[in-house]
Structures are given as C-alpha cells and as structure tokens.
Amino acid sequence: MIVKDVVCPFCGCLCDDIEVEVEENRVVAVANACELGTKKLMGEKRMKNPILRDGGTWKDITYDEAIQYTADMLLSAERPLLYGWSGTHGEAQCVGVHMAELVRGVIDNTSSVCHGPSILAIQEVGHPGCTLGVVKNRADLVIYWGANPIDAHPRHLSRYTRYAEGFFLENAFRDRKVIVVDVRRTETANIADEFVQIKPGGDYAVLSALRAIVRGKTETIPRTVAGVTREQLVRVVDLCKGAKFGAVYFGLGLTMTGGKYKNIRNAIELVSELSRHTKFTISAMRGHYNVYGSNEVNTWMTGYPFGIDFSRGIAFYNPGETTAVDILARKECDAALIVGSDPAAHFPRRCLEHLADIPVVQLDPYPNATTAFCNVQIPVAVTGIDAVGTAYRMDGVPIRTRRVLSTGYPSDEEVLIRMYALMQGAKA
Template sequence: MIVKDAVCPFCGCLCDDIEVEVEGNRVVAVANACELGTTKFMCEERLKGPILRDGDGWKEITYDEAIRYAADTLLSAERPLLYGWSGTHGEAQCVGVHMAELIRGVIDNTSSVCHGPSILAIQEVGHPGCTLGVVKNRADLVIYWGSNPIDAHPRHLSRYTRYADGFFLENAFRDRKVIVVDIRRTQTANIADEFVQIKPGGDYAVLSALRAIVQGKTETIPRTVAGVTREQLVRVANLCKGAKFGAVYFGVGLTMTRGKYKNIRNAIELVSELSRHTKFTISAMRGHYNVYGSNEVNTWMTGYPFGIDFSRGIAFYNPGETTAVDILARKECDAALIVGSDPAAHFPRRCLEHLADIPVIQIDPYPNATTAFCNVQIPVAVTGIDAVGTAYRMDGVPIRTRRVLSTDYPSDEEVLLRMYTLMQGAR
C-alpha cells in the first residue's frame, strides 16, 4: 500500500507531499522525503514497552505501572520540570500545559536551546514575517543567515527558494538571488550568488553596519567589520534595496552565538529598515517539526511561549531563570518529565549531572541518550507515522499529520491524559 501526501515529522518544513510504501505494517520505501525524513520513517529501533530502572539494568513494566509511577513522582515534587514537547503533536502539548499548572511545575520546550532568542527579539520589536508560500511565489532575494539548509532543512531550497519556481518567478534559479552569511563556507554557501563570511561572534556588528549603510551612513563604517569588507557590505545592502521582495531566513548560527536575541533583534531591525525601501520579511528556520506548535500552544494557553513557571499557581516567564538548561544547571528542580526530546544529547554536562540525581520519566518512542538518565521510559506512537496530530510548520501554518501505520502503541496524548487523570484524582 502506498500512502500519499503523508507529512514528514522531522524538521520545521513539515513537507506534506511524502509518499510512503507500507508492506505488512512496515515502512519499506519513502519517496519525495530527504535523507533525514526517510530515515525517520524507516526507523524500527523502538522500545517494545515501558521500562523501569532496576539496579544496573532495566525491567519491563506495564503502561499502568509506568503511568502511576510518573504521576506519583511528579505530584510529590516541589519543583518538577516538564521539558521537551517539540517532538510531539499539539494535542499532547495541551495536556502538558494543563499538567504543569496542576502540579505547579515548570514547563519548557526545546526552543529555549534553539530559537528562544528569536522569540525574545520578536517580543521586543515584532516579527515582519510571512508564509513559505509567499516567499516561493514572490521573493527575488533570499538570505540564509547562520543557517545551512542543505544539511538541516534539505528541501527548503527545492520547495521554497533556490530551485522553486513561483507565480512571479518563472525561473527561480535565474531570477532569484541567494545570499548566504555564515562563519564558514557551508554546502549552502556553495550554491549562493553571494557568500558573506563573518568572523565568529561578529554577526551583530555586521547587522548594525548594514543598517547604517542602508540609511546612507556608509562613511562611519570602518574598512572591515568582523572580517567583511565595507565594499561587500555596500554591495549586499544594494542587492537588498534593489530587490522587489526579500526574505531573510536565520538559524541557530545567529540565535545561539554571542549576543543571542540581540542578534535577532538587530536582524529584524535591518529588515524594518529595508522595508522603507522595498518589501522584506524575516523568519526563523525552526528545527524540530513541531517546536513552533509548542510555542503556539504555550502562548495561547499561558500567554508565554516557553519557560513557564507555575510554582505559584500563575504563569511566570523569564528565560534564563525558568528555562530547562538554567534550572538543571542550578539544580533547581527535583523531578523531570521529558517528552519528545533528547536533552542528554544536547545539554551541557552540568545539567546532565543533575538529571542523573533526580527521578526522570521519559516519554519517547526510541531509546536515546536520555534513556541512560531516566528511571522510567514510556514508548509511544510516533506522530506522523502511527499517530495523528496537529503540528505547526516553521512559518506558523498548522498541518494535520497523517497515520501511515497502525500499531498498538498509545499516542503521547493518550499517555499524558492518563497521567493527568491520575493527578487530578490525587489533587
């Protein structure tokens, strides 16, 4: 059987034109997806059932036992941390927020270690963004800044920018200019019309210089800024001002380098400056397939996009204080629930040392680095493969994922709802 128009649950592109061939309840072939998406669809290394740490080993337990353990552990905690959420669907994320409020914990998602700074900047100066479709059909200039889509979002270029013909661009490859700004010559830089190589940590200075040049204040700018010549900066500024429609896409190369959200704020203010001359937009290259959804769900339910502390019964938000890395590094939580994420693969050692000291429950289909730190792992269905659910594309468009397999695994939402029901009974 071939399932058409499946949605790829890997990156923020949420490609919705995937064809999945299924035989005997196994995925045997995937068409249209990139290598990353294909690997996720074909992965079969999943846990068979819940496991509980037992001395140096593991023992199998039932879903009921695992869910009871999780509910009891989180209920007894003084400051439980509920982290992850970008690898699951919006319906499960809703239950997570309700749960955090009930047990008065802290709920945070992976954006605190990827595009959280983008959100902080947007809170300061707004977001002149647009959907991917608008860029595909209108943009004659695209800038990738601190982002390498060939490796991280492989179909972004073919579906929306470099190779995607649009309504107003009959030959995108010829008519659309691509500028890449990065600290090293990446694969994406190799297919760009202009490559701007910045010294590490120099993004903010280059953005400030471009803003000044766009305003006509070139004479103040030194001969080189963070390794970029003034001549190249002027050329880039002129390319931007001469475009009919420009789009900036930035990645963690900008959000997670020195200055963090100030880099993004500066990029947004550059786009605002350019919009005095032409039409320009800016958007984030979101990583996990539903990290945007987690921000959406959190915001409509609590007013804040991530790092929400319910300790006092009301939502309090302060990234740097109420975000997972900071809480773990400071040893400020006494239990953790990890959902659809793998912090052990990404967090600093200091955080993992505390994770090893407290009870940890993980809800995830696959064994991963965090498995080594958890007391209980509860395997679930994979959204977009054997569970349906809503995810938000990197441009904020909600897309309903499809089920391509039928398995006995419960979805994240089902497991979390059972846990939440137990907690409600206890409270």
C-alpha cells in the same frame, strides 16, 4: 499500499507531499522525502514495552505501571520540570500545560536552547514575517544567515527558495538570488550567489553596518567589519534594495552566538529599514517539526512561549530563571518528565549531573542518550507515522499529520491524558 500526501514529522519544513509505501504494516519505501525524513519514516529499533530501571538493569513493565509511576513522581515532587514537547503534537502539548499547572511545576520546551532569543527579540520589536508559500512565489532574493539548510532542512531550498518555481517568477532558478552569511563556507554557501564570511561573534557589528549603509551612512563604515569588506557590505545592500521581494532566514548561528536576542532584534530592524525601499521579510529556521507549535500552545494557554513556572499558582515567565538549563544547573528541580526531546545529547554537563540524581521519566519511541538518565521510559506512537495530531510549520501554518501505520503504541496525548486523570484523582 501507497499512501500519498503524508506529512514528514522531522524538521520545521513539515513537507506534506511525501509518498510512503506500506507492506504488512511496515514502511518499505519513501518517495519525495529528504534523507533525514526518509530515516525518520523508516525508523526501526523502537522500544516494545515501557522499561523500569532495576539496579543496574532494565525490566519490562506495563503501561499502567509506568503511567502510575510517573503520576506519583510528579505529585510527590516539590518542583517538577516538564521539558521537551517539540517532538510531539499540539494536543499532547495542551495536556502537558494542564499537568504543569496542576503540580505547580515548570514547563519548558526546546526553544529555550535554540530559538528562544528569536522569540525575545520578536517580543521587543515584532515579527515582519510571512508564509513559506509567499517566499516561494514572490521572493527574488533570499538570505540565509547562520543557517545551513542543505544539512538541517534539505528540502527548504528545493521547495521554497533556490530551486523552487515561483508563481510570479518566470525563471526562478535564474532570477532568484541567494546570499549566505556564515562563519565558514558551508554546503549552502557553495550554491549561493554571494557568500559573506564573518568572524565568529561579528553578527551584530555586520548587521549594524548594513543598517547604516541602508540609511545612506556608508562613509561611517570602516574598511572591514568583522572580517567583511565595506565593498562587499555595499554590494549586499544594493542587492537587497534592488530586489522586488526579499526574505531573510536565520538559524542558530545567529541566535546562539554572542549577542543572543540582540542579534535577532538588529536583524529585524534591518528588515524594517529595507522595507522602506522594497518588500522584505524575516523568519527563523525552526528545527523540531513542532517546536513552533509548542510555543503557540504555551502562548495561547498561559500567555508565554516557553520557560513557564507555575510554582506561584499562576504562570510566571523569566528566561534565564525559569528555563530548563538554568533550573537544572541550580539543582532546583527534584523530578523531570521529558517528552519528545533528548536533553542528554545537548545540555551542559552540570545539568546532566543533576538530571542523573533525580527521578526522570521519558516519553519517546526510541532509546536515546537521555535513556541512560531515566528511571522509566515509555515508548509511544510517532506523530505522522502511527499517530495523528496537529503540528505547526516553521512559518506558523498548522498542518494535520496523517497516520500511515496501525500499531499498538498509544500516542503521547493518550498517555498524558491517563497521567493527568490519575493526578486529578489524587488531588481531589
């Protein structure tokens, strides 16, 4: 059986034109997806049962036992941390917020270690963005800044930018220009019309120089700025001003370098300056397929996008204090529930040392680096493969994922609802 128009649950592109061939309730072939999406859709080696750490070994337990263990752990904790949420659907994220409020814990998602600075900048100066479809059909200039989509979002170029046919572009491949700004020559830089190589940490200076040139202050710019010549900066500005519609896509190379959210603010203000001359937009290259959805759910339920602390009985938000890395580094939390992420593969050593000292439960279909830190791991269905749910694409468009397999695994939402019900009963 071939299932068409499947949504790929890997990255923020959420490609919705995938074809999946299913035989005997198993994915045997995938068409239209990139290599990353194909591996996700054909993923094997899933855990069969919940597991409990028993000394130096693991033993299988039932879902009822695992759910009861997690509920008891969260209820007995003084400052529990509920982290992750970017690799699950929006309905499960809603339950997670209710759970955090009930136990007066902290709920945080992976954007605090990736595009959190982007959100802080948007809170200060706004977001002149648009959907991916608008860029595909109208943009004749695309800038990738600190992003390498050929590796991280392989179909972004073919669906929306470099190789995509645009409704208002007669020959998109010929007419659409691509500029790549990065600290090294990446694979994406090799297919760009203009590659701007800057020194590490020089993003803010280059953005400021571009803003000055846009305002007609070229004479104030030194011969080189962070390794980029003045002539090249002028050439980039001329390309931007000459475009009918321009789009900037930035990645972690801009958010996780010196300057953090000030880099993003400067980039947004550059786009605002360019919009005095032509149409220009800017958007983030979001990683996990539903990290945007996690920010959306948290914001409409609490008013804040990530790092939300309920210890006061109301939502409190202060990045750097209420975010997961900082709480773990200060050894504040005494229990952790990890959902749809792998912090052990990405967090600093000091955070993991504390994670190893506290009870940890993880909801994830596969064993990963965080499994080594878990007391209990609960395997769940994969959204977009054997569970349905809502996910938000990197441009904020909600897309309903489909189920292509029928397995015995419960979804994240089903497991979390059962946990929440037990916790409500104990609190009553």
